[in-house]
Amino acid sequence: MRIETERLIIRNFEMRDRDDLGEYMLQRVDKVFEGYPDFNEDKIEDEIKYRCGSEEFFAVELKDEHKVIGNIYLGIRDFNSKELGYVLNENYHLKGYGSEAAKAVVQWAFSQGVHRVFAECTPLNIYSWKTMEKIGLKREAELRQNVSFHKDEAGNPIYWDTYVYGALSTDTM
Template sequence: MKPLMTDRLILRNFEESDYEDVYEFLSQRKEDDFEAYPDITYENGREHLEYRVHNDEFVAIQLKTTGKIIGNVYFGNRDFESKELGYIVNKDYQRQGYATEAIIEVLKAGFQAGVHRVFAECDPRNICSWKLLESLHFSREAFFRQNVYFKKDANGNPIWQDTYVYCLLNKPQNGKKAVNDGETV
């Protein structure tokens, strides 16, 4: 992927040298209710980095000022010129607009490259996540009951969670501008 730039960020492929930062933001999610990495250790964390290094679907979010990697945007390939959007930001850098800034730039690049539809899923209890999607003009398309799990209970049974599904199309929707026309959402 060709690096993308915003006022505060460099969005680029992951590199081997990003390990400490990647481990930091993933290990913060060991006990996360929404998308946990409960089994991550310092040793096996390298597997998560290797997967990102060799996969263009993961975009590193790097601060221009310090070079620190503070998270990633997932922009996964799906059928019919569609992409799945996901994002993780280091908890020490949340609520500062970094996710919004990164997502807008990734969406612009995707739409300019011909992506037709981008969808994202999130837990209905993750209010910050779905409010972020709505602020970017994503439309809520579905509510799935108990369709996914990231953890199991002490007996090994899945702890099922609900999911909202959101979508943004590469065209104006309901009089709202999409990001493909050079404007921000």
């Protein structure tokens, strides 16, 4: 897959993206929203290999710098649906890259015959749900305590609510 927008190229991962992937994944280790507490330098090689072979992860490359600044996740789900996710290098936040990439990928998915695209995030992740709204997804539900990315001091899961956003191929975006 290859999509070009004004500032970005969204494409399959390549082995040459290893260092850029490692840079932004290492930023995610201790994050509140979908942290990767066990990710470290030793896991970068396996992660880039996995993503190079994946049909669900796509690199977001900044055209001007030829640098991968994040990824789009387009997970394969039942009923001709895809689940959208996105992660950006912290050094490129609040510049509109996330919404530019996500909107392009949603439009591409619909052009490929996908019926529905949906995404979830905690109500506390304001930037994420604002991005979903900006690209035309509609809030469909709030699910109570349905995800857990972290544990408390006793090792028990900490559950979060999530908003569910979605769009249909027949929606105008």
